[in-house]
Amino acid sequence: MASNPLRRLIPSGRKRKPWSRKHNPDGTMTLLEHLYELRHRVAVISFAMAVGGIIGWIWFTTPIAGLPTLESLIRGPYCSIPAAQRFPSNPCVLIQQQPFEAFMIQLKVGLGAGAALVSPVWLYQVWAFITPGLYARERKFARIFVFSASFLFIVGTALAYLVIPAGLSVLVSFSGDFFTTALTGSSYISFVLTMLIVFGVSFEMPLIIVMLNRIGAVTYEKLKKWRRGIIFGLFVFAAVATPGTDPVGMVVLAVALTVLFEFALQLCRIHDKRKAKRDETSKWANLSPDEAAPLDLGPGAPETATPEPVASPAELPRNRYDDAT
Template identity: 60%
Template sequence: MSLKEHLYELRHRLGLALMFVAVGGVFGFIWFQTKLGPIPSLGELLTGPYCQPDLAKYRANISNDGTCKLLQTEPFEIFMIQLKAGTAAGAVLLCPAWLYQLWAFITPGLYSKERKFARTFVLFAAILFVAGAVLAYLVVPEGLKVLMSFGGDQFTTALTGSKYISFVLTLLLIFGVSFELPLLVVMLNRAGIISYEKLHKWRRGLLMGLFVFAAIATPGTDPISMVALALALTVLFEMAIQIARIHDKRKAKERLAEGWDGLADDEATPFDYTPSDADGKVEGEQVEPMEPVEPVGPAKSSGDRRVNYDDAT
């Protein structure tokens, strides 16, 4: 396709992707206050960590019936919270639909092996993102317990809805995206950019960098979420290093079997470059020379457009 056709195709795919995100946002907006059978509403899922019984002694009782509720301090604050949380949840639920549109735009330019490689990458990326989000959801109550207990008996906590929902969504996003880092290491190793030898040499510095990254990336100041993210990334990063070790070891065996190992950078690989013709004759054998080809003369008649191929050859 021409550049103009590619731009039209990109506009079409992006339009469909945004349409699926909008549909997911409408679904998430309705789900925020509606239960789906045994599945609780999105609002109950998001406020669940804050409304756990263990945190009751730290929360301010701002409702008439004694139930756990967040505080609204601005007009339409709840509407914006519901819209933001619903859009985020809908985009996650319908991610296969809008990711397919992006995939359909990219895949015509890939070889079959690259398509299989990319599908594997997308599959594990989705699994790791969900695993990171689940871990963040489990860590939120413990982090809140640490943050809300600093004041002791002199303070009570009444969180506003916008700040609490932003805190939870940010934590889920950071954990999910951070879990993609070990997968990126594996992909770079597969592409030959980073070797196991370098990863093994840089292990201590990289692990220290993961703890620094966890301390900076987590939105809260509690040590629970920071340590949980750092330890999870350490385990995943160590798994990535071992995967790189197995991959490099297998590649080394293949090079050794094919005679590549031990060659200098300017030394030719031991391939058989001996030319051969269709009859199986190799260089050095007696080959009969070809007869010269006579040029084809002009046509005798301009009205006769037929070509005699026997005479031409």
């Protein structure tokens, strides 16, 4: 039986370190152990995505927990187009041009919905793979990170779902009486899913900024100095990332990202202010009772006279009492 050549890299008698922080608090691992952990995280994410995809596949045609089916939710923005401007006008259906196109659409939508449903699982796995390289005080934000990331992604996709009907109405209005809208299933579903993903992922931007500020990578002063350039970049990103030429989606995404950036900026300001106050307090608290307090020699501090050097006993003038001694 052939042996695994990778196992030769592990000394005999040595077991792989567990990935639990209880047994490995500092997160020190070899390259091979990192590969084993990566394989474990990818396997967990793949299993969670498979389970979510099965649920999404069933949800596509079957209502779950009183919610409407994914088919009706996805088709809703298209059905909001005036009946006179779409084909066929009644009923509201999409066109299938290729065999198995409906099957692939159901599979694609089911996987997308499943990924959103199990997002806390794969977000935690990604965070758990990164955190061994961070300090303990930085790893405590795992729950906050997972909850905030899931919440922001859901809010972004919900906003995109509300924007899609308005964007389609604007685009269809340019056709006038000369054209009618007959969207194929693949093109329409790709447009909707791209909008949902772009909005959902873009809404993670303030969370990334706040987490970078927490670990000290960026400060409020730097972000404030770069504010105009960042806002301009957000508008450019919205124009490039939004699928098609939908002006409504571009403007809404850019404005939403600007508002989220300003909110994240204020959170960074509060955090830096508290950190500066905490550092100032700890500077005085760590002083020993026998240690002199540091002098404040800043620009506003009063000037102090330089003390004159004290002469040694050998340099003092001798008198008659010393001669007598």
